[in-house]
Amino acid sequence: MLSMKKAEMVRFNISPDEDSSSYSSNSDFNYSYPTKQAALKSHYADVDPENQNFLLESNLGKKKYETDFHPGTTSFGMSVFNLSNAIVGSGILGLSYAMANTGIALFIILLTFVSIFSLYSVHLLLKTANEGGSLLYEQLGHKAFGMVGKLAASGSITMQNIGAMSSYLFIVKYELPLVIKALMNIEDTNGLWYLNGDYLVLLVSLVLILPLSLLRNLGYLGYTSGLSLLCMMFFLIVVICKKFQIPCPMEVSLLLNETVNSTFLPSYLAQNMSMTEGDSCRPRYFIFNSQTVYAVPILTFSFVCHPAVLPIYEELKSRSRRRMMNVSKISFFAMFLMYLLAALFGYLTFYEHVESELLHTYSSVLGADILLLVVRLAVLVAVTLTVPVVIFPIRSSITHLLCAAKDFSWWRHSVITVSILAFTNLLVIFVPTIRDIFGFIGASAAAMLIFILPSAFYIKLVKKESMRSVQKIGALLFLMSGVVVMIGSMALIVLDWVHNASAGGH
Template sequence: MSSYAPLADELSDSLPFASRTTVGGSTPSATFFSCVANLANTILGSGLLGLPGAFAGAGSLTGTLLLIIAAFGSANGLRLLSLCASKVGYDEPTSFYSVANRAHPSSTTVIDFAVAIKCFGVATSYLIIVADVMVDVMKYFNGDGSMWSERWIWVVVGTSAVTSLSFFKTLDALKFTSAIAIVFVVTLTVVIVIYSTGAINPCDPMVFEEFGDTCKGPTDLTKPFKDTLQKLSTFVFAYTCHQNIFSVCNEISNRTQSAVDRVIATSITVGLVLYLVVAWAGYETFGDNVQSDILKNYPKNALVTTMRIFVALLVIFSYPLQLDPSRRCVTTLVNKIRKGKRDDELIKTDVEGIDEEEINNIEKESLNGVNGSHSDYDSPGEGGRSRIDDLIYMVITVTFLTCSFLLAMVTNDLGIMLAFVGATGSTAVSYILPGGIYLRIFYNEGWTWGRIAAVVQVGAGAIIMPVALYYAMGGGE
């Protein structure tokens, strides 16, 4: 991830990141560790357990190449967005809205909506995972007849657990839960590797009966091209964390491009290494008999049950990392509506006797409201500004949680949800938007490495989205 010429001066450690001491009135204080923990935790979500199954569809060699290519594609998209954030500047907190508004103002509503829906879909998948794994946990302890083996109970419990983590206003506040989640991922990886060595027998007698004469199927380096395309969205989905790069840029204390680059490189590398280990070890253990959720292949014993509990905690800790960017996007949409109403009122107001400076101040405050900062006209009287903004924050958060809960209650097919989210939202957020926004913001850059990387990013997304969506809808069967 080397610097893109000829932006060396612009992307030096002194400009433009370090030239800003505050973001939206607050001093950035997130550490390198905090940023890496949150970004890596956003990456290492539900996709981890599906990668051995993706290898079964693509082959171990092809799967490895796709994981590496997807890692580079994700890192490139993250860096393009961080460069756009630095170009826009940090007088106000950067977001998909702020960079999209600079790139193409008329597209901001669509982009905010797309990011919000994508994050909502991923967050809902986390509640589905909590319910699925905890039902298996309760069946291990109490059998099928227990009340605690009912799926709806664990949707309620999962929603209650994520609610307690969903009202923090910065990702830096979640650094400890993100660090714990990464420990869970590493522990899960170690267990999968131990089973792959044969030190512990991976064959459950009941699973053994399902597969016939062996619990391990054949393994291949490559698979038919059609089978590989059917798993394409899984590899794309694995690295989607781009909605949170703006929080990294806003909150990191050492706000330089090189510091953000190190966060990106470290987070993607952590994800790639853990993904490769889990995918290889899981696929070598069960071959083509590996299921879409690899934990379903393992014996129903205390060790695997503990791993299921870890997975539930992992996605609970990851849930607010999806809620936060979605909430920011919805807040922007709400503020745009509020701004439109204020503009209409301003037009209708008799401005005679109001000097030009006061009118400019009103318009400036209205613009700040759209970009997510506070403004004094939200409610009359001292403290009115905080009350209105906090009310909007609370309503959006509660609405997100409620809708996510209701959808998780009626949906139990995780594979279909992840396939559609990966094919549409993840591809748009990881490939099309970063490249497209960069090309618009740096329109006068010339044919540098930055523009070439952006063109490749958009081109890859334009190919991946229709192909992955076709197979997610059952095409090719």
């Protein structure tokens, strides 16, 4: 997502929940802070140890309440802000497209269910973390299912992050040529390499992203999460305002096929008002077509924040599971409203003509609109600075899995970084649309992180509840629903790809 947060990189191992609060004043339970000498080796080889807190080696076999812990220092309000940053991302740009292919009513139903399910999975994850004695997603997987669980968690997080990186670079591919065209006032784009999105993605990756990604400590880049959220809020305000400035009916397909100067747009529309009277400007509430299958994956992609939940929980001041759930409820409700407004006003502006990336739809229609130009520039800066932040946990996870016992090597560090960035660039160049990235990652990695892994870890690690308890039965049903969503969505998306390929669509 557009804000793969600093919290995702700084991961911690243990914290007490509300059940342990009664022990804090008990003389039988004396907590002390772990020292550097007693600290375990970092799970991530290239994360600064000064920024982490570790379990003591002697405590690995003990219960959670007997383990030393790092007290949280982040306020409730800042935790809400951090989790909101972790939720909101590039997925917001695809929500209007999802609504255009589901209808308003069906979209709201799906958005409600996905947000509730995501919140429920946070509940499962927090409870599992406390029972399992770890605040590291991969370590929970290892405790639950050994190396298979660790690989499943690490692989899902890596896929999700690569999907997020790809979506950011797709924004560069779509929007940077339009920004350059507007700033240089170029009308004829034929043969100009610097207006080719593929070339610009490679150039930005080599000149800006790669040098920043090679740093061992990204430091200030973690704060781009705040910039990302501000950019998306600005984008939402612009979407709402433009709804009342762009008249309907608008035959976007004609505007995309003809060079229409934005100065003459009102008169052009006035001449063509009769062309799209009727269904074009009438909102629809239930729609089923070949693109409807992308709605759930886009929504799940938009709500993935689970790798960041545990670090935010670790840093929460006066933390308890109940307090963290209140943080989650406020964050999810705020993002629910933000997503709903962005999708609704984007859809009510363009109706069935919405593209898979909403900002590009405005760019195509309004051309060199100053307000949109500012939005595009802000989003481009945010995504460019966020890509190195997303590379960081991917590289760390790969380093830990392949060569955890080895000392740091600049050569290995550089090769892994270049390989990740090269693979992502190939995806962006050869995958036709951002919709395919949203769809595939949402149906696979996002479904794993929201539905399958939290419920599977909960069933395995929470021993105090029997399999016949309401909680375990609910987790089992949640797991089964996740498998159905993942397999069903992936099958339908692949069928759509095959159909489009046979029809010459891809």
